[in-house]
Amino acid sequence: MARTTQAMHVARTKSRRVNKAGETVEYESVLLRRSFRQDGKVKHETLANLSALPEPAIEAVRGALAGNPAVFSAEGLEVVRSLPHGHVAAVAAQAKALGMPALLGRAGRMRDIAVALVIARVCRPASKLATTRWWTDTTLAEDLGVADATTDEVYAAMDWLAGRQEALEKALASRHLSEEANPDRLALFDLSSSWVTGHKCPLAARGYSRDGKKGLEQIEYGLLTDPHGRPVSVRVVPGNTADPTAFEDLAADFKTRYRLGEMVMVGDRGMITSARIEQLKELGGLGWVTALRAPAIMALAAENGPLQMSLFDQTDLAEISHPDYPGERLIACRNPALAAERARKRGELLTATETELVKITAAAEAGRLQDAGKIGLRAGKVIGRYKMEKHYRLTITETSFTFARDEEQIAAEAALDGIYIIRTTIQDTHMDAARVVATYKSLANVERDFRSIKAIDLQLRPVHHYTETRVRAHVFICMLAAYLTWHLRKAWAPLTFTDEHRPEPENPVAPAARSTAAQTKASRRTTADGQPAYSFRSLLDHLGTLTRNRLHVNGTGKNAGFDLVTTPTPIQRQAFELIGQPIPTTIGGK
Incomplete structure (x- = not known):
């Protein structure tokens, strides 16, 4: 993508609007712009709005850009403040592109704080008190008008957001789980847990800790995603809830709440057990893709059973059947590795x-x-x-x-080493055995989401809140942040170590492999065009070095100043291009 940077210039734009009195009013804006050529076309990038400056100061800026130091010199400008801007602007731009502010509800104080909490969770995950301190040192708080938000207002915004969860998740389910968007009618589901500080949260209880925090109270939560691992819904249950029970309750809740007519739930063998499958049958309309446990595999591998080692002489997967699984397909797989x-x-x-x-x-x-x-x-x-x-x-x-x-x-x-058996209700006319295996292995997508939510990106744990509503709101904020992170990781794959074109394995049972391009990128630590390759977190940190500076013209009034965004690096500019958004001077929310 060829791009040639040109000099800055001052442009005047006029617009007409009809005010509340029905009168047509003409407005003139004075903008500091940078022109550049991209794909053979001249485009403009707004760097600052100079409309607030007096006319002599505007002419001084124009003269300075024309190379006339006698008209204007560096001593005539004072940088009043510089705030990190690029990282929060990029995440906010992605949120706007996905329509997240509108999904949250009508514009207002509570929505602004909620949006700021989600963006901050992506950029700098921390406790709510630490977050309110951090965002005042970026353009996020100033542009969304939350710099003066008190702790009580933040908690009130969390309560407000918890009340909006059902409506927002319904919109996401319609967007990503509908038949048009998800023709295979697949939904991935998994459970995880995180420990809780204190002893006052009614949801906190001692149970099996996936964090290895034995003896500490915890909460448990289930995450529902589309087949690609894009988060759609999350539910919190008490920390001592057994996986099968949690799955049963949450599956029924998802089916009823989101009106999922025909949906196939994909879950591991510890969660979708035989007992849970019987209950899914009673719910109706829900199919499953799961795996058999070791005792069931051994029973099928008995002397006269359908699972014999000769099945794998020529191939690593084979379909078998057994009367104990009427109406289901059993796909036996053997992974030598x-x-x-x-x-x-x-x-x-x-x-x-x-x-x-x-x-x-x-x-x-x-x-x-x-x-x-x-x-x-x-x-x-x-x-x-x-x-x-x-x-x-x-x-x-x-x-x-x-x-x-x-x-x-x-x-x-x-x-039986390396042998596992997938059981599913998906008919062979709809999906062959190889695709069923790939579907089961796609559970790695939701497991990746949990790693992102819990530790790598969003640091959900530990949970510091005490009331049920705020614990649920905290987890929901992390899910919304994971939704943004999923899209950002996908868009920024060319700049990061993410494998952009992971090859489809010829053998679906074989371990996943990285593409040659991804291996080259990892070894050389550079992208295909020779730029430094970043991790997702380090790319956000680099974007944070794109600052917005408040400049004041000496000799003018107190409020006669303007904001100027620093010249972006090639990586910063490309990061915004990859999400299809220009570099904004201010963060808006619609």
Whole structure:
């Protein structure tokens, strides 16, 4: 994309508007502009609005740009303030392009604060108090008029936003889950959890912590996305809710709330269990793509079962059937890379377990460890730590301890290494086996969203709020920020290490691979056109160096000044071009 920068100039533009009295009023704006040629066309970029300056000062600026230092010199200007602008302007421009401010509701104080909270969560995730301090040092607070927002107003805006959640998510569901936008009628769903500070939140409870924060209270939340991982809806449930129960409740809620007539839910085998599938059948209209658990796979692999290793002699996937799964398709897959990894891991765990069990045997023989109960307790801790209970036969007496591997059981498990079976209601006339496998593996998209929301980009955790409404609002703000981040990451892929053209694997069971271009970009740390490659976060930081400066003309009135955006770097300019937006002098919201 050829682009040639030209000199700045002062332009006068006139416009006519009809006021409330019905009179036509003519307005004149004096703009500082930079012209450039792009794709053979001359375009203009507004850098500042000089309308507030007195006429002599405007003429002085015009003369200075014409190269007449006698008319105007550097001593005649004073930079009053400089504020980071590029990062918040880019995120705000993306939000406006997606129609997010309008989706939130009518223009007003609460909406402005809510929009500022979402943009700030993308640019600089922090607590609400830290956010209100940070945004005053950028153009975000000044342009949205929230620089004077108090903590109470921020909390009030969160309460207001929580009341708008259902309407906004309905709009997103209509946009991304409708039959026109999503002809395969697929929706990805997964659950995660984050720990909570304090002990007053009614949603906080002790449960299985995916953050590894054992003993701390947490909340659990379910994220619904389209097939590409674009966030559509999020729901918060108490932290001690079991995954299958949470899935059942939230699936019913999504179906009713968003009027999903025919939708296929994609979830992992720990969430969409056989019991949950029976309940989905009762709901009606919801199909599923999930996987079988290990006991069910072993049952199918029995001597006379349909799952035989000969199925994988020529291919890595095969369709089978069984009376226990009427009306469903079973697609058996074998991933050699996964098989090798599981064999390696099992061997390491067996070795680590036996190292500790040998110590217990020696202690018992030396008389340092006596009593069957104590010996059993210590041995139980070891095999429980490495989850190797099923692979050993233990013999415990009051004065001795011996162990032996259960080779038959180990061999039976090893025979199924790398094998998983997908079960689905999608008919083969609608989707072949390879696409079903790819659909199940697309759960990686929603897992990527969780990583972005929880740690990498948006830092949802820990949760500092105490009331149900504000906890839900906090998670909802993070989801909206993830929605913006999803689109920004996609648009800015040419500038970042993101793989722009990930190849479709010939074998859907094989691990995903990066394109050659992405590997080259990662190794050289440069983009295809030789520019430095950025991470998403470092690109935002670079955009933040694009500042807006308040200039005052000496010798004029107190308010006789104008704002001037610094000349963007090639990367900054390209970042705005990739989202299809000009570099704005101010952040607007419609």
